[in-house]
Amino acid sequence: MTFQLTKEQELLRTMVRKFAETEVEPIAAEIDQTGEFPKENVEKMKKLGLLSIPFPTEWHGAGGDNVSYAIAVEELSRVCGTTGVICSAHTSLCAWPIYHFGTDEQKKKYLVPLLNGEKLGAFGLTEPNAGTDAAGQQTKAVKDGDSWILNGSKIFITNGGMADTFVVMAMTDKSKGTRGISAFIVESSYEGFSIGKKEDKMGIRASATTELIFENCRIPAENLLGVEGKGFKVAMTTLDGGRIGIAAQALGIAQGALDKTVAYLDQRKQFGMKLKKMQALQFEIADMKTRVEAARLLVYSAAWKKETGQPYSVDAAMAKLFASETAMHVTTKAVQLHGGYGYTKDYPVERMMRDAKITEIYEGTSEVQKMVIAGSVLR
């Protein structure tokens, strides 16, 4: 057994941290306030290969691995939760299902531009009446000659307003329940496709979370992703991997809040001494640090299992459950340890606390993760 990152993974962390601290952190507070999608930084990330990490070079991927990908999302989220989820949604939820389920033609047409920096991706599963109950899809796809015609809408779609390529689930046969769902690749330029309401969120405020609307949206037959009627499997398998991304995001937010708190305790004086000299606060830091490290091990272990071809669904669920709850716990403590200042926008921890909350909700709530985990134990 080894707990050692490879030299590539270490070097990647150095690179992403430098990028995150130089380019991402300086605008994190501003985009949180304005809700404006960080276009320029996303362009820079595309050019540097940060949106193509765990894919082979033959498809214009960076030739990296899933642990490296988790490290990258962690490091981006350490300074900005929004930027972390933009990377995660593009990589895990759009590029990955096309890589895994797509034909060579689909990969050439859609995966390559997602990996070489031309296009941004997103994923559409959630609907107003199909959240945790993802099987309750109401978006319909009807075959019409050489095409499918989509009608319906999706909500809460990360990167929604900014993406070029979408992986979208729709009912192709309502009578079959989950076995009547199919996955499609949709281009933002298709007629009948439009972006609806942009959500005004508590946290990760700049990730362009929008509604997707399909009104007689005609999709070429060859854009069916995987097999007709197997879309639910595409979605669930995709979310298994996506959870590693969100777990890494949560881990990064927690680490960021811990780092800011450590710096604050070293600077803030009360009762004639630095806060870091007070044992009650030292013990809080010890607890935060321990939780963050435990989360890190779960996240990297799930990513490593995915990388090495082992089953990882339950590991990803445990990583996401624990890392997201760690993020919530650690950021709440971070605000507490900053006192009144922590409650203001002069310090980043209040933003981190708001950003942390979503990690317990999206890509499967904590309750869904518990269903997955319990289901694997209590057969």
Next chain:
Amino acid sequence: MKIIVCVKQVPDTNEVKIDPKTGTLIREGVPSIMNNDDANALEAALKIKDAEPSTHITMVTMGPPQADVMLREGLAMGADEAVLVSDRLVAGSDTWATSNCISAAIKKIGDYDLILAGRQAIDGDTAQVGPQIAEKLGLPQVTYVEDLEIEGDKLTVKRALEDGYEMIEVKLPCLLTAIKELNEPRYMSVPGIFSAYKKDITVWGAADLELSADIVGLDASPTNVYRSFTPEPKGKGKMIDGDTPAELVSGLLSELKAKHLV
């Protein structure tokens, strides 16, 4: 075009703290980085390569085996090849001995049009090694390069001086030393990181370069650092208050008179 870039691994001085009792640097736990000016030199080479993709960039460094990480970083930024000169015999070399070593490595590489180096390293601050290499290779050199343009085998170089600039034309092959104003070094790319470890780094020892103990290493070094210390901080200045220029001047004069300076 074939370019050689001289690089050095140094402690990240932004992270270095000074022991308040002894006044010496605390190096423990300090990360090592590519020297800042050297990263500018590498970036200049990479820009030439961006414009002319057939350009081949070889990095050369002298240092312990751990310098491998810095060379991988350079490869991940886009350099093609790296040479590490590492040998116990060269340890403790001063600038003269170091430039003997590096110029021997460059001679062994042999085929080059341009050599780029950083102005100086942040740990030693001598700014001597680059110019010495040029001397030992018999090459023209331009130091403190803030801008450069290539036209055929001719370079037009903007050389920064304390009180102005010189515009210098120089023919290839030559050696330039870069300052931070020359450019903004790029990030490593993610694909670059994963291919960097697939490349071999050439490691040469003293024997490979036919270097002997009379020209490299601590004993061969004509200069020797016998003490390093932190200069005593200057005392706080005194601000003179006053509402009018006349008041300020008379306040200043009375201070100076009290100290018998005027």
